[in-house]
Every structure is written in C-alpha cells, then in structure tokens.
Amino acid sequence: MAGPIPRRTASTMTNRVPPTLPAAVDESRQWARLMGMAMLGEIPGDGVDRAALTLLDRQARRLLIEWATEAGLTVSVDEMNNLFLRHEGLEPGAAPVLTGSHMDSQPNGGRFDGIWGVVAALEAVQAIRDAGLTTRRPIEVVAWTNEEGGRFAPGCMGSMAWSGHSASTTWDGVADLHGTTFRAALEEQMAAEADLPRRPLGPVGAARPSAYIEAHIEQGPLLEADMLDIGVVTGIQGSRWFVVDVAGRSDHAGTAPVSLRQDAVQEMVRIVNALNTLTHDPADVLRFTVGRVEVHPNTSNSVADRVRFTIDLRHPDADILREKGDAIAGTVQAALRHCTATVTERFTAMPTAFQELVPDAVEAAAEALGLRSLRMASGAFHDAQFLVPVCPSGMIFVPSRGGISHHPSEYTSPEQLAAGTRVLAATVWDLANR
C-alpha cells in the first residue's frame, strides 16, 4: 500500500537548492555592474539622476542588453518600452517565470533603488546558467518603464499598461518640466531602439508568467534594526495621489487689505490644516504627505493668485484608504473661505496582498541558504503590485542602511546584495522547475 503523499515543506525545498547555485552568484560582478550603472546619471554624494526615457536611460539599457546578450539571453521590447531578456527553458512553450524591477531613478536618487532588482535578476539567471543548471520553464528578466514617476507622473506606467490596469495611451499628454510629453519621449526612445525585436504588450499567450518576483532594497529601517538579511514581502500598502489647484486673485502685498484678499497661499494653509485633521491617525499607520507646492507668481511682495499642491495618501487597509481618500475633495471644499479649488486624483493603487506561493518560496530559499528573514509589508509601491492580478507575485527585500532611499546616501553592501541575489536565484530556479 502506498503511503501518504509527502507535503512539500520548507525543509524539502531546503534540500532541493543545488549547492552549485549560490556559489555561482558572483558578488563582485554584480557590484561592478551596479557601479557601472551608477556612472550613468552620476550626481554628487554617490547619487544617481537617471530619469525614464532619457539618453541616460537608453545608455543604461544598452549596457544591460550587452551583458545579457553575452550571457546568452535574447532581447525584446514592447510598445511601452518594457525590456525583456529571456533564458529559454527545457519546455519553451511553458509559462515563464518573470523577474526584474526598474532602471529609472528619482531626480536625487541613489545607486540601488530599482536597478539592483534588474541587475540581480540578470545575475540570478546567469548564475543558474553558469552552474550548469537547466529549468523547465523559461525565465524572463524585465525592466519596467517609468516606475519612479519622477519625470512623468505617476509611476509604474510600464507595469500598469502591461498588466491591463490602464490603457497604454492613458498618459500620452503627461508632460515633464520642459514640456515634453510622455508620448513624445516614448516614441523617441522606441525609435532609438528600432533595432531591438518587438513583442506584444501584456501577458498574452505564452508570455503570461507563471510567477513574478522582484528584488528591491527595503527603503525602510526594519531589516537593519533587527540585523536580518532578507525581507519576505507579503504585500504592499495602497496609495492615492491627488493634485489640488487653488485659485484666488493676485494683489499688492502693501496696499490690498487682508480682509478683501483672495490669497491662495492662506487658503492652502486652511486646506492643509483641515486635511491634517481628516487624516490624523492615533496609531500612526496612515501616511499623509504634501510634498510639492507651486505658488504663482511666487514673489515676496505679491498676494498669490494660484497654488497647486500634491497629496500622497497611503494605508495598508483598503477600506480606510477608500474612506479617507474619498473624503479629501469634500474636506478641501469645506475649508475654502475666499478662493475656489479643484481636486484631481492622479494615481490609485489599492493595497495588495501577495498569494502565498512566492513568499513561501522566498522564505524557503532564505532558510536553505542559512539567512535570517522576516515577513513584512512594503510601505513603498512597486511594479509588483500591478502583477498580482496576472500571476502569483512577490518581492525580496535587502536591508537599507539607515532606512534611507530616494537619496544619494542610499546604501546596501555588496555582501548584503549578493545574499539577496542568492535568494532570488534559488527562488527563481525553484519556481521555474515547478
């Protein structure tokens, strides 16, 4: 009589990580590649300024393609300029495992946010190949277009269009600070890459992945504080972005009586006070940020006639995010005394929980490699959250020194990054053989 079928557990996974695989992850090759990428858009203090769809972005992509082609991967690009590097599996028609992140940075960004996830994905695939291993499924490395939203807001355009969350034409008219539209920049980039093979946009046919995994720096202090190696990301909190336009009337600062003014700055202060009351959270979980303010005419001796400011609202609970976000427009209108205002929602990403498949595989891989891990949610948004409706998805975090990111001083050591890449390689290899 046959015995019970053994359940697949973390410990059986432990035994399945081939010993040659972690050794094939090349820490110095990965670090050298990251430092090479950091020179494209280098700014003082070890920072990087490499916006999406710029010449620097094109140079970074060419460098990545060069490494990937040398490693034996094939290249393709979709109409959103998402870049794919493919390792063939033993069953070429099987659904691929997809892994990657983004290559653009914040304007005053660091050397690791995004780019490490792409370089690590290539390193993981190369390690699998260098170790002489094969996979049943293909593995595709992806670099998503415009994750940061620093040049063209919002972020995650590449993954939103790919996943079907938004149409690829949604942001055609969005302009950068110089008036260049997203559509124009995208077309320029696609023309510069006309030599690269094209692929259809989205998870269509054999391109629908069996799983997606993204490696990323934590951007928070938890792993460092507990001296842990790996964050097993279980989900991502939700975000809603708004723009508020306040319209008043410009007057002479010396002659116009205060009682007769339509002062857009004073009105903004009243609005922000009211929003602070709306979003006050005794538990300090809700995140409310007014991060950008534009004042017109922005001179010291004129009453402002126009103010535009942004709101970034985040919470891990969908109901609270919905309730507070939906109350913003009404709160703004109720706070007005002398001006008018409009509220526009520019970006919505509801909270996301990853299915167990990928987090479990990450946790098992970390355990197999003798690394200390922690299950945690992500406070920042990532391309991974737009993959969730498409396939089982997840993320691997490595520690961020001081929890700092989106700043030149962002840092993770070569050893910590290599540990993360070993976990990624073991996880991808596991998922690609299921």
Ligand SMILES: [Zn+2]
């Ligand atoms: Zn990022």
